[in-house]
Amino acid sequence: MKPLIFIKMNKWIQKFRASFTKEFLLLIKDWGSLIILFLMPAILLIIVTAIQNTNYEKAGLSPISMAIFNYDTGKIGNKLNENLQSYTQFKTTFVSSIPENQPEAIYKYLTDNKIKFAMIIPSVLSSRIEGEMNSIISPLFGDTSKKNTSHLKQPQNPITISLIYDPEVPQFFKEQSKLIIQNLEKQMEVKFLLTNVVQQLQEYEPSIKMPEIHEFINFKELQPNQAEIKNVENGVQYNVIAWGLFALFFIMSPLSISLVKEKNYGTLYRLKSLPLPYEIFILAKTLLYLIVAWLQFCVMVLAGKLIFPLVGLIPFEISMLNFLGLLAWVTIPALAAVGFGIFIGSFCSTSEQAAPLSALLVVVLSAFGGIWVPEFVMPEFMLPFVHNTPVSWALKLLNGFLNNTNSLILQLTYSVKLVSLFLVWFFISYLIEKKKFY
Secondary structure, three states, X not given: OOOHHHHHHHHHHHHHHHHHHHHHHHHHHOXXXXXXXXXXXXXXXXXXXXXHHHHHHHOOOOOEEEEEEEOOOOHHHHHHHHHHHOOOOEEEEEOOOOOOOOHHHHHHHHHHHOOXXXXXXXXXXXXXXXXXXXXXXXXXXXXXXXXXXXHHOOOOOOOOOEEEEOOOOOHHHHHHHHHHHHHHHHHHHHHHHHHHHHHHHHOOOOOOOOOOOOOOOOOOOOOOOHHHOOOOOOHHHHHHHHHHHHHHHOOHHHXXXXXXXHHHOOHHHHHHOOOOOXXXXXXXXXXXXXXXXXXXXXXXXXXXXXXXXXXXXXXOOOOHHHHHHHHHHHHHHHHHHHHHHHHHHHHOOOHHHHHHHHHHHHHHHHHHHOOOOOHHHOOHHHHHHHOOOHHHHHHHHHHHHHHOOOOHHHHHHHHHHHHHHHHHHHHHHHHHHHHHOO
16 A cells, blocks of 8 residues: 555646646647747847847948959059958958949949948059159158159149948948058058168168068957856847847746636636645646746747848857756746746736736836847946846846856856745745635
8 A cells, every 4th residue: 555645746746747738738729829939039039130230230340341443453552452351340352353444333333242332442553652752762862863753843642542332331430441541551651661761771781681560569358257258249149048038038928818817717716626736736837838938949049040041140159068058047037937927817817917917027127138228238327227137137147157257156146036036926926826716
C-alpha cells in the first residue's frame, strides 16, 4: 500500500497535467493571442531595425556609398585614391568609364546606382600642385632658371575638386567629408614639398637622403573591462533583445484575459469543485507562459539570423552556448510578466477591462524601459523612473549576460528584483482570488 503522501502527490500531478493541457488547448485555439505573441513582435523587430539602420546611414554612423571619378593619372591622384579607399566611413567605388567634363552622365550614374556622395578629381591636379610647390621652392635656392617660372607672374585660381551629395545627406557629413579631403590634400602637399626640398639639397650634397615621415601622435580608444567583453553590443543585438522583451511582456494580455473569462464563465467554480488548489491552477498557467516566452525568443533570434540578411540588415550573431544561456536568463523576466498578467486578471472583472489595461501597461513599461528609445538619449528627469522599471531591469540583465559586462552580483540583483515582483503580484492575486472563489 502506497503512503498517503505519494497518493496526494499523484493526484496533484494529475490535476496539474489536466490544468496545463486545458491552458495549452485554450491558447492554441486563440489565433489573436498567437499573432500578438509571436508574429507582431517579429514584424516590429524587422521594421524598426530597418528604419534605424537607414537613419544611422543618413547620420553617418554607417558607411556611406561614394563614387570617385579620378581623371588625374599623376602621383597625387593615385595617392588620393589609396588614401580614400582606406577610410571606413565610405563604401568606395572607382569609376573610369565616364569621360571628363560630362556632368550629366555622372548624375545619371549616381542616380542609377543610388550613390550618396561623389568626388570628381580633375586631370590637372598633380601637375598644378607640382607646379605650385616648385614655384615655392626654387626661389629659396636662388635658381629659377631650371624651373618653369611663368606661373609666378600672377597667382593662379585654386584647383577645384567637385563634390556631389545626395539631398538626403546631412550637413554635418558634408563638412566632415570636406575636412577629410582637405587633410589628405595637405598631407600630400607637405610630403611633395619636402621631397622637392631634399632634391634641391641633393644637388649640393648628394649624401642627403629623404627622411621618413611618421605620425607623432596616435589616438587609442579604451573601453572599461575590455579583456572581459566577449561581444560588443550593436543595434541588431539591442533590437533583438529589446523587442523580444516587448513580446515577452505582452504575455500579460492573453493571460489576464483568460483568467477573467474563466471567472465570468464559471470555470473557476467548476475547478474548485474538483477540488483544484489555486496554487496548481496558477502554476499550470505559469509553466505554459514560460514555455511561450522561450518560444518567443527563439522566434526573435531566428528572425535576426535568417530574415535580417534577406532585407539587407546585419544578421544577429549568437553562439549555441550563449543562446541556451539566454533562454535560461529569459525565465526571470518571464516570471515578472506572468505575475503582472495574473494580477491584472485577478483585479479586473471583464475582459474589456483587462485587454486595454494590459496593453497600456506593456506600452508604458516598454517606453520607460528603453525598448523604444535607448536610455542614453532620454532626458535626465526620466532616468530615475527608467532605472526602476521591470523592463529596464530585464534589458540590462539579458544584455549584461550577452556582453559579459555585468558582474554576478549585478546579475543576481536584477534577478532578485524581477522574481520578487512575481512573488508580490502572485501573493496579492492569491489573496483576491481566495476571498472571491476559495
